Amino acid sequence: MSLKFKAIFLLLLGTIFWGMTFVFIKDAVSLMSVAGFLGYRFLLAGFVLALIFIKRIKRLDRTTLKYGALMSLPLLSSFLAQTIGLQYTSASKGGFITGLSVVFVPVILSIIQRKLPSSNIFIAVLMATIGLAMLTLSSSLDLNIGDSWVFFSAILFAIYIIMVGKISRKCDGILLSVTQFLIVGIVCTTYAGINGELFVPTQYKLWQAILFTALFATAFMYTVQNYYQKYISEITTSIIFSFEPLFAAITAFFYLNEELTEKTILGGLLIFVGILFAELKWRDVKVLLRIGKY
Numbered sequence: 001m002s003l004k005f006k007a008i009f010l011l012l013l014g015t016i017f018w019g020m021t022f023v024f025i026k027d028a029v030s031l032m033s034v035a036g037f038l039g040y041r042f043l044l045a046g047f048v049l050a051l052i053f054i055k056r057i058k059r060l061d062r063t064t065l066k067y068g069a070l071m072s073l074p075l076l077s078s079f080l081a082q083t084i085g086l087q088y089t090s091a092s093k094g095g096f097i098t099g100l101s102v103v104f105v106p107v108i109l110s111i112i113q114r115k116l117p118s119s120n121i122f123i124a125v126l127m128a129t130i131g132l133a134m135l136t137l138s139s140s141l142d143l144n145i146g147d148s149w150v151f152f153s154a155i156l157f158a159i160y161i162i163m164v165g166k167i168s169r170k171c172d173g174i175l176l177s178v179t180q181f182l183i184v185g186i187v188c189t190t191y192a193g194i195n196g197e198l199f200v201p202t203q204y205k206l207w208q209a210i211l212f213t214a215l216f217a218t219a220f221m222y223t224v225q226n227y228y229q230k231y232i233s234e235i236t237t238s239i240i241f242s243f244e245p246l247f248a249a250i251t252a253f254f255y256l257n258e259e260l261t262e263k264t265i266l267g268g269l270l271i272f273v274g275i276l277f278a279e280l281k282w283r284d285v286k287v288l289l290r291i292g293k294y
Contacts, residue, residue, distance in 0.1 A: 007228035008275070011240045014221030019247025021209075021217045028209035033197035034083045039189030040201070040210045045218035046181030053174050060179075064171045068179025071167060074160040075222075076184045081153035088146025097150040099132040099245065102274075104158035105238040112162075121235055124277035128239045131270030134263050135245040158238065164225055165234040173227030180226075181218065236278045242271045 028037050050057055082098060106117045106125055117125070168176065192198040201207055229237050246268040253260040 003228070003231040007231040008236070008240065010224045010228055011232075011237060012243065014217075014224050015241055015243045016247045017212075017216040017221055018241075018244045019249075020251045021213050024205075024209035024212050027205045028213075031203055031206050032199070032201065033192055033195070035188045035195070036192035036197050036199070037210070038079060039185050039187075039192055039198070041185070041214045041218055042181045043185030043189060044210065044214035045222075046178050046185055048215060049174065049181065049219045049223060050178050053178075056172060056174055057178070059172065060175050064175045065179055067167045067171050068176050069183055071160065071163050071176065072180040072183040072187075074156045074163065075180055076187060078153045078156035078160060079184075081149050081156060085146040085149030085151075085153060088144055088149070097147060098154050098157070099242050100129070100151070101154045101158040101161065102128045102132065102235075102238040102242045104155050105161055105234050108158055108162060109234060117235075120277050124235065124239060124274040126274075127270045127277065128242045128274035131267040131274065132242050132245065134267030134270065135249065161229075161237055161241075162234050164229050165237070168226050168230045174223055176226045177219070177223040180222070233278065236275060239271060239274045239278055242274070243268065246271070 025037075085097075103125055106121055110116055189198060201210065225237070246264065249260060249264050
């Protein structure tokens with residue numbers, strides 16, 4: 001298995017975990033504050049990862065600490081902005097706007113590199129955006145203050161994706177993850193404690209949500225991203241993350257008996273085609289388009 005294929009596979013697996021978290025988080029945030037929940041989630045992820053790779057901790061240096069602290073800023077800010085926004089907007093609109101990081105990544109990269117994206121990247125982003133809209137949007141497109149917060153969150157997460165692509169080549173991905181998790185966890189826990197929102201969870205549903213999100217959606221997923229994203233482009237990474245609403249819908253179908261529509265399936269297929277276009281060279285795209293005519 002090539003490193004590029006392995007990276008795509010593992011990021012897709014992690015995105016499945018992200019999609020599944022909606023079922024758990026929905027109950028968790030009704031039982032404790034968002035800051036308290038995020039604090040437990042990230043601290044547990046950091047400690048578990050540090051224990052698993054305890055021999056690597058000895059190699060932790062100032063460079064990794066510096067970059068880990070730097071990367072924790074957009075990660076934490078994105079989580080907070082999205083959480084604030086989702087209090088005022090619908091889950092469907094919030095999911096679509098968050099997924100717009102698939103558009104912001106090539107836009108920000110174009111500004112940094114001072115050149116326009118290639119034609120196949122443009123097609124890939126367009127397909128992923130249409131697919132994302134089919135997965136999430138309803139007939140209501142009215143905008144409110146919550147949408148602005150989520151929009152800001154999407155920009156921050158796009159910046160985080162780009163930073164991972166650049167910094168993961170300079171440092172150990174696992175040590176970067178441990179540093180970020182512990183910083184985010186300490187900040188959230190401190191904030192919750194100051195506001196009198198911190199307590200030891202006793203409910204089964206709460207621990208279920210904390211354990212799943214900490215181990216699978218955080219420790220596994222973000223470590224995979226920090227370690228393997230360097231083998232694929234930032235744009236391909238953002239398109240893979242656009243699958244999150246699809247996996248959330250599939251999880252809701254099995255666990256909550258919610259309907260899985262044809263529009264949802266078609267949206268997922270468009271995002272998948274977007275990944276192919278993002279990873280293909282333009283000459284390969286032209287061949288595919290020519291074959292499609294016959």
